[in-house]
Structures are given as C-alpha cells and as structure tokens.
Amino acid sequence: MSDSRNAVLGNLRQSLRRSDDRATAEHAVEARLATHAANLVPERGRKNRVGLIELFIAEAAKVDVTIDRVDALAAVPRAIAAYLSTHNLPAKVTVAPDPALDAVPWQDQPTLGVRRGNADARDAVTVTGAFAGVAETGTLVLLSSPDSPTGLNFLPDAHIVVMMADRMLGTFEDVWTRVRSRGEGFMPRAVNWITGPSRSADIEQTLLLGAHGPKKLHLVLIDEPGA
Amino acid sequence: MQSTTRLFDDNSRKALADAPLQQALGKLSSNFTVKRALAAARLPEFEALRDQARDIKDHVLAHLDIYLERFEANVVAQGGVVHWCRDADEARATVLAICHEAGARTATKSKSMITEEIALNDHLEANGIEPIETDLGEYIIQLRHEHPSHLIAPAIHLNKNQVEATFRAAHTDLPPGRNLEEPRSLLEEARAKLRRRFLDADVGITGANMLIAETGSIVTVTNEGNADLTMTLPRVHIAIASIEKIVPTLEDATTLLRVLARSATGQENSVYTTFATGSRRTDDADGPSAFHVVLLDGGRSSLIGGAFQDMLRCIRCGACLNHCPVYGAIGGHAYGWVYSGPIGSVLTPGLIGIAEAAKLPGASTLCGRCEAVCPVRIPLPRLLRQWREKEFEQGLQSKTARFGLGLWAFLARRPQLYRAVVGVVMRILGRLARRHGSFYNLPFAAGWTADRELPAPEGRTFIDQWRARAGGHR
Numbered sequence: 265m266s267d268s269r270n271a272v273l274g275n276l277r278q279s280l281r282r283s284d285d286r287a288t289a290e291h292a293v294e295a296r297l298a299t300h301a302a303n304l305v306p307e308r309g310r311k312n313r314v315g316l317i318e319l320f321i322a323e324a325a326k327v328d329v330t331i332d333r334v335d336a337l338a339a340v341p342r343a344i345a346a347y348l349s350t351h352n353l354p355a356k357v358t359v360a361p362d363p364a365l366d367a368v369p370w371q372d373q374p375t376l377g378v379r380r381g382n383a384d385a386r387d388a389v390t391v392t393g394a395f396a397g398v399a400e401t402g403t404l405v406l407l408s409s410p411d412s413p414t415g416l417n418f419l420p421d422a423h424i425v426v427m428m429a430d431r432m433l434g435t436f437e438d439v440w441t442r443v444r445s446r447g448e449g450f451m452p453r454a455v456n457w458i459t460g461p462s463r464s465a466d467i468e469q470t471l472l473l474g475a476h477g478p479k480k481l482h483l484v485l486i487d488e489p490g491a
Numbered sequence: 492m493q494s495t496t497r498l499f500d501d502n503s504r505k506a507l508a509d510a511p512l513q514q515a516l517g518k519l520s521s522n523f524t525v526k527r528a529l530a531a532a533r534l535p536e537f538e539a540l541r542d543q544a545r546d547i548k549d550h551v552l553a554h555l556d557i558y559l560e561r562f563e564a565n566v567v568a569q570g571g572v573v574h575w576c577r578d579a580d581e582a583r584a585t586v587l588a589i590c591h592e593a594g595a596r597t598a599t600k601s602k603s604m605i606t607e608e609i610a611l612n613d614h615l616e617a618n619g620i621e622p623i624e625t626d627l628g629e630y631i632i633q634l635r636h637e638h639p640s641h642l643i644a645p646a647i648h649l650n651k652n653q654v655e656a657t658f659r660a661a662h663t664d665l666p667p668g669r670n671l672e673e674p675r676s677l678l679e680e681a682r683a684k685l686r687r688r689f690l691d692a693d694v695g696i697t698g699a700n701m702l703i704a705e706t707g708s709i710v711t712v713t714n715e716g717n718a719d720l721t722m723t724l725p726r727v728h729i730a731i732a733s734i735e736k737i738v739p740t741l742e743d744a745t746t747l748l749r750v751l752a753r754s755a756t757g758q759e760n761s762v763y764t765t766f767a768t769g770s771r772r773t774d775d776a777d778g779p780s781a782f783h784v785v786l787l788d789g790g791r792s793s794l795i796g797g798a799f800q801d802m803l804r805c806i807r808c809g810a811c812l813n814h815c816p817v818y819g820a821i822g823g824h825a826y827g828w829v830y831s832g833p834i835g836s837v838l839t840p841g842l843i844g845i846a847e848a849a850k851l852p853g854a855s856t857l858c859g860r861c862e863a864v865c866p867v868r869i870p871l872p873r874l875l876r877q878w879r880e881k882e883f884e885q886g887l888q889s890k891t892a893r894f895g896l897g898l899w900a901f902l903a904r905r906p907q908l909y910r911a912v913v914g915v916v917m918r919i920l921g922r923l924a925r926r927h928g929s930f931y932n933l934p935f936a937a938g939w940t941a942d943r944e945l946p947a948p949e950g951r952t953f954i955d956q957w958r959a960r961a962g963g964h965r
C-alpha cells in the first residue's frame with residue numbers, strides 16, 4: 265500500500281506543481297492547524313446566559329426536543345417519572361455512570377427502576393448527562409467516555425438528557441474551545457452533536473420521527489438558583 | 492459502478508414516463524427548495540458563510556498533499572490505520588481484506604457515495620460478506636437491487652406502494668396480512684429488521700462527510716442515527732472517503748456544517764453530526780476496537796490544478812439537484828452513473844472520462860440555479876460549458892449536432908450572409924404559419940413539435956425591424 269500512498273501523493277504534488285514552494289506551503293498548513301482560528305461566527309449565538317437558554321429552548325422545540333426545567337438535581341427523579349408516565353414509557357431507566365448524575369436521589373421515586381451502565385438492546389429509556397448545550401441550533405453535545413458510553417445516545421426509544429444550565433453555550437466555536445481545554449488528546453472517540461430525535465423522510469419525502477436512533481429526546485434542564 | 496450514461500437519451504425518455512418518479516420529482520420544489528430558501532433567509536450570515544466555505548475548500552485543495560499527510564499522522568496517533576487507494580479496485584480489495592482479517596460475515600453500512608462509486612457491495616457479496624445498507628432509503632433500494640437516485644434521498648424515485656411491495660417480498664418471515672399502508676408502519680418494520688443487523692454485525696462501514704486534518708477525525712452527518720449505530724456496535728469501523736474530503740480544523744468543519752444542512756434539507760443542523768476519532772479508548776464501554784480510514788483517489792489527484800478543480804469543493808449537499816429543471820424532469824437514474832444532477836454532469840466526465848459521459852454536459856439548460864444555490868459556489872454552468880468544449884474538440888457529438896454547429900459557426904462569422912439567409916428563412920416561415928401563428932408539426936423539428944407548438948416568426952428579423960424603426964437610428 266505504500267506504493268499507492270506514494271502514487272497518490274506524487275500525483276497530487278505533480279498536479280499542484282509542488283517543488284520549491286514546499287516549505288511555504290507546509291508553513292501555511294502548520295500555521296492554520298496551530299491557530300485553528302474561528303471563521304465567521306453567526307451573531308445569533310452571542311447572548312447572555314438567560315438569552316442563550318431562551319434561544320436554546322426555542323430552537324430545540326422546533327426540532328421536537330421536549331424540555332423540562334427544574335431548580336435542583338433533587339427534582340430530577342420526580343420529573344423523569346412524570347415524563348415517563350405521560351408518554352406511556354416503562355418506569356425503568358438505564359443511567360450513564362456519569363459522576364455528575366451520582367447525586368441524583370433516585371430512591372425518592374421507589375417505583376422507578378434504575379440501572380447504572382451502558383445501554384443494552386432491550387433498554388427503552390436511557391438517561392445521560394451532556395457536555396454542553398448549543399443555543400444556536402438547539403443542539404446537545406455529548407463526549408464518549410467510560411462515564412458516557414455512546415450506546416446510551418442511540419439505542420433506546422427515548423433518550424433523556426439531564427444537564428445543568430451553566431453548561432449552555434452559544435456557538436459550536438465555544439464548544440471546541442471547551443473541548444480543547446481538556447488538554448493533550450482532547451478529542452474523545454466520539455463527539456456527538458445531537459439536534460432532536462432521529463428522523464427520516466426517505467419514504468415519499470414524508471418526515472417521520474424515530475428512524476434508527478431514539479424516537480424521543482427529552483432534556484431536563486437544571487437552573488440552580490444563584491448558579 | 493458500471494455506467495449507462497451512453498443511454499442517457501433512452502433513460503430520460505423512460506424517466507419521463509415513470510409515474511411514481513414524476514410524482515416524487517413534483518414534490519422537490521415544494522419541499523427541499525422552499526426549506527432551503529427559508530433556512531438561508533433565517534441566517535443573516537449565510538451568504539458570507541458560503542464565501543468562507545468556498546475559501547476553506549480552495550485552501551485545502553491547494554495544500555491537499557500536506558493536509559493528507561497531517562491527517563494520516565493524526566489518525567495513526569489515535570491508534571487508527573490509513574489505507575491509500577489509487578482506484579476503485581484497490582479500495583475494494585482493501586475493504587475486503589480488513590473484513591476478512593476481522594473474520595467478518597456481515598457488515599452494516601451507512602450511506603456512502605464512495606462505496607457506490609467503487610461498487611463495494613457487489614464485491615463484498617461475491618466474496619462471502621453480506622453488506623447491509625442501514626440508511627432507510629439505501630436499505631429499500633438495496634432490497635430492490637437499485638442504485639441511489641439522489642445524493643441525500645436515495646429512494647426518492649419510489650412511492651410507498653413500491654416500498655410496501657419490496658418489504659413484503661423481502662420480509663417473508665412476517666405475517667403476510669400485516670398492515671403496511673402508512674409510511675410509519677414501513678419505517679417501524681425497517682427499524683425492527685435493521686436493529687438485529689446492527690447488533691450482530693462484525694464490521695461497520697461508513698462514509699465520511701469530512702476528514703479533519705488537525706485531529707484525524709472523520710465526520711458523519713445523518714438524520715437517522717444509522718451511521719452512529721454502524722460505527723459504535725461492531726468490532727471494526729471502516730470509514731471510506733475520497734481524498735478531497737479533508738478540512739483543516741474543527742472550526743473549518745463547523746463553518747462547512749453551517750452551510751451543509753441548510754443547503755441540503757433546510758435544517759438548521761442535521762440531527763446527528765459525529766466526530767469519530769480513533770478506536771475505543773481504555774475503559775470505554777463501547778466503540779470499535781479497530782478504526783480504519785480508506786482514502787480513495789479515484790482520479791481526483793489528476794483533476795487538481797486543472798480547469799475542473801472547482802468541482803472538488805463539492806460537499807454533496809444535493810441542492811443543485813433539487814434546483815435543477817433537468818434533474819427535476821428526469822430524476823437521478825437517467826444520468827447513468829453514481830452522481831446525478833448538475834454535479835453529476837460535471838463530476839462524471841472527470842471521473843470516468845468525457846468519452847463515456849459525453850451526453851451529460853449537454854443535460855443542462857445552463858439556467859444557473861445550481862450555481863446560485865451551491866454552498867461552496869461551484870461555477871457549475873461554466874464547468875458544464877468547459878466539458879461541452881472538450882466534447883466538441885474530441886469530436887464526441889453526433890454528426891447532426893456537429894454539422895449544425897459547423898453551419899452556424901460558418902454563418903455567424905459572416906454577418907452579411909447570416910442576415911441574408913436568416914431573412915429569407917424568416918419570411919418563408921412567417922408566410923407558412925400565417926394562419927395559426929405557430930407550427931404544430933415541422934418536418935425537421937419533430938422533436939420539438941411532437942410535444943409542443945413552435946411559435947412562428949413574424950416574417951421579419953430583428954435587424955429588419957430595427958432598421959425600419961425610426962430609420963434604425965436613435
């Protein structure tokens with residue numbers, strides 16, 4: 265295969281007439297990669313915290329995300345139990361092993377079955393945290409890790425995300441700044457931008473929710489007073 | 492994939508008589524076209540973002556050799572493997588070898604035009620590996636042994652009755668009396684069928700909308716979530732992409748994504764955008780344990796630096812198809828190869844040769860709507876004209892067309908003679924049609940008059956009338 269590598273690169277260099285300018289070209293590439301400068305960032309995502317949350321809620325609603333706002337982590341089990349019963353979903357959830365969800369007092373809802381771990385094929389409902397919300401398009405960003413296995417985001421019928429309001433960002437550029445701040449090897453195996461529940465319009469251009477991924481995406485947003 | 496572009500005329504005739512296809516095409520303008528316009532209008536920066544998207548791709552193409560090396564180094568640093576392939580044969584062999592090495596029997600696939608280009612499914616099947624398309628539209632056409640007819644809506648040519656018949660024929664284990672009347676029940680059936688396949692697959696094959704040099708990531712964009720199940724569940728993930736899919740940084744990818752979904756479907760963002768980097772990390776609960784990127788050249792390295800380089804900016808959004816009156820009349824299959832619509836007419840001659848694809852550059856009215864909506868501002872009409880010139884230079888047009896063009900060129904270079912000849916012809920035509928004002932059949936123009944009338948000239952040319960007016964002077 266190294267023959268092919270040389271052939272492809274050789275052909276490219278010939279097409280690009282790359283010879284004396286090689287150093288300059290490399291320099292341009294290095295500089296661009298090192299500075300990873302933002303391009304034009306839409307104004308829409310530049311707002312204060314309150315504005316961002318309003319924008320997120322408006323955008324997410326357009327893509328069929330349902331949102332429940334509570335004022336403390338302690339209120340999460342009751343909110344989830346209520347959501348499940350309203351939507352006729354089983355009172356059984358698989359919760360990501362995310363430490364941010366350790367303090368949720370699940371025992372307050374004795375009728376709610378809770379398992380911590382990755383999703384398996386039979387799980388109807390999963391609960392995860394999120395790395396960030398992005399107001400510009402109502403998108404949730406999840407990073408894969410032992411605390412946040414990717415299967416939880418794609419296998420269930422309903423995916424519930426529990427997120428603190430202070431994770432709300434304006435734009436995707438803000439997300440990358442935060443991902444980069446994780447340091448060396450900042451990219452996890454998967455960065456998932458999720459904008460609404462799964463859908464398809466492949467049959468007669470009729471839009472239907474729930475193609476392969478979750479049919480429902482629900483956000484429990486925690487606005488802690490004073491946070 | 493084997494091309495049938497030589498049969499373009501026949502294919503088009505068939506397409507015009509295909510009722511479900513015509514019905515589907517009729518919906519394009521009220522669907523994709525309207526939604527794109529609304530999304531573009533909602534984002535004040537949209538036009539400026541298109542300029543930047545174009546500039547990013549131009550910058551990449553001018554430095555593609557170096558970016559590819561950086562991309563490779565970063566994939567390797569994350570424990571992945573990059574396979575370079577000159578052509579379709581090498582790419583097919585590479586994917587097959589990875590599947591064999593993994594002891595694979597089945598491979599799930601999410602939508603990838605490159606795998607269409609290299610006819611991967613046939614190759615895997617012939618070698619004992621079952622490929623399973625998982626995008627709903629792709630799944631339907633795989634069952635029907637057809638090819639995609641649109642970049643982002645592969646089964647757009649079918650109606651729900653055809654899908655129902657296909658499912659009844661394929662899913663024989665399900666009760667024959669089941670109700671499949673509604674698109675919803677068809678979707679549910681496909682979801683249930685494919686769920687098992689996702690869980691059982693040994694290898695997952697995805698395309699990639701972009702490759703990020705900075706991080707060695709591949710980017711997939713779907714609305715269904717099938718690319719994610721394809722890459723998360725099996726032991727091995729193979730991403731296959733052509734070399735021009737590189738972008739420098741995460742920020743550059745973000746800019747392109749802002750114009751991609753809006754141009755494609757009018758969504759602000761597609762449902763799932765995934766940046767996949769390397770294989771499963773230590774302690775991860777899921778993800779593939781091996782990550783391969785198969786890079787296909789497929790003739791692209793020779794197009795760079797030449798007159799057709801601009802077409803390599805394409806991000807496969809499908810907007811030019813949705814806005815093209817020719818695509819809107821005949822759909823995708825008539826084009827006879829993987830890519831259809833304006834981008835197909837420009838790309839196909841570049842990838843399989845103008846001799847094979849000589850019919851395609853003519854399949855355009857050059858109305859310019861494609862260029863007006865292309866998110867990376869590819870000058871599609873100009874590129875089409877360039878191919879027409881090449882076609883003429885190489886003598887690939889029909890004798891009649893060459894004779895006609897030759898005659899016109901002869902006259903056009905001799906204005907006196909031109910005016911004299913045209914003047915005579917106009918007078919004759921004007922007299923012949925005096926009664927109706929138009930022709931219902933004309934001996935040498937049956938192709939026109941068979942379906943519509945030809946308005947008759949008034950009997951005098953423009954120049955005659957101009958001269959007659961106020962002495963022809965201002």
Ligand code: SF4
Nearest residue numbers: 805806808809811865
């Ligand atoms: S040529 Fe432009 S409009 Fe057509 S598919 Fe490519 S990017 Fe989209």
